[in-house]
Amino acid sequence: MSDCLVIIPTYNEKENIVKMIRKVFSLSYPFDILIVDDGSPDGTGDLVREQQQLFEGRLHLLEREGKLGLGTAYIAGFRYGIKKGYDYIFEMDCDFSHNPDDLVRLYQSCKNGADLSVGSRYVKGGALENWPFDRIFLSKGASLYTRLITWMWVMDPTAGFICYRRKVLETIDLDKIKFIGYAFQIEMKFAAHTLGFKIAEVPITFTDRVE
Numbered sequence: 001m002s003d004c005l006v007i008i009p010t011y012n013e014k015e016n017i018v019k020m021i022r023k024v025f026s027l028s029y030p031f032d033i034l035i036v037d038d039g040s041p042d043g044t045g046d047l048v049r050e051q052q053q054l055f056e057g058r059l060h061l062l063e064r065e066g067k068l069g070l071g072t073a074y075i076a077g078f079r080y081g082i083k084k085g086y087d088y089i090f091e092m093d094c095d096f097s098h099n100p101d102d103l104v105r106l107y108q109s110c111k112n113g114a115d116l117s118v119g120s121r122y123v124k125g126g127a128l129e130n131w132p133f134d135r136i137f138l139s140k141g142a143s144l145y146t147r148l149i150t151w152m153w154v155m156d157p158t159a160g161f162i163c164y165r166r167k168v169l170e171t172i173d174l175d176k177i178k179f180i181g182y183a184f185q186i187e188m189k190f191a192a193h194t195l196g197f198k199i200a201e202v203p204i205t206f207t208d209r210v211e
Helices: 017-025 044-052 070-084 102-111 133-150 166-171 183-194
Strands: 004-010 032-037 059-063 088-091 116-120 127-129 162-165 199-203 205-207
Touching (some): 004 017, 004 102, 017 032, 032 044, 032 070, 044 059, 070 088, 070 166, 070 183, 088 166, 102 116, 102 162, 102 199, 116 183, 162 166, 183 199
Parallel strands (some): 004 032, 004 088, 032 059, 116 199
Antiparallel strands (some): 088 162, 116 162
């Protein structure tokens, strides 16, 4: 068993799911994967079950009935990871907007002292790829607004590519996390910040989904 669990929420990701699973398992560091699938009608869950036969003990599947929201998917994954004793628990998208190669860099950041490491588009070395100008403007504006109202100086507070040390998720009262959409990402970082945990940002290139 690895000490790292990568949580990947899915809904209708049949074009990406097998490629993502195999890519993560090809990395130089051994990561386990938990797919949290919200009843994908396109057969995503069936594809994961097929891959489980190839990656027994490393690939896990949590199936839910219907779309219950990104935040609740991650919280279900956090609870699973804590129960199973993983030391490092990750959030990542399935559509390759997050480069799986960067998992190793996020892990190393936490190993080197961070309590949570954030794959950041907006620190030096970070970038956006294939995004229209209006989307970039809105995203950067939301990040600035969040920093101003929370006094939490994370450059990319809405980022969803994250490594948590287990102690962070054990300390945050997950029952009190209320947002289920992308505001969930801000709420989790703010909760960690308020509790005094050290947040590090690791530059990444965020690419718009292709499939």
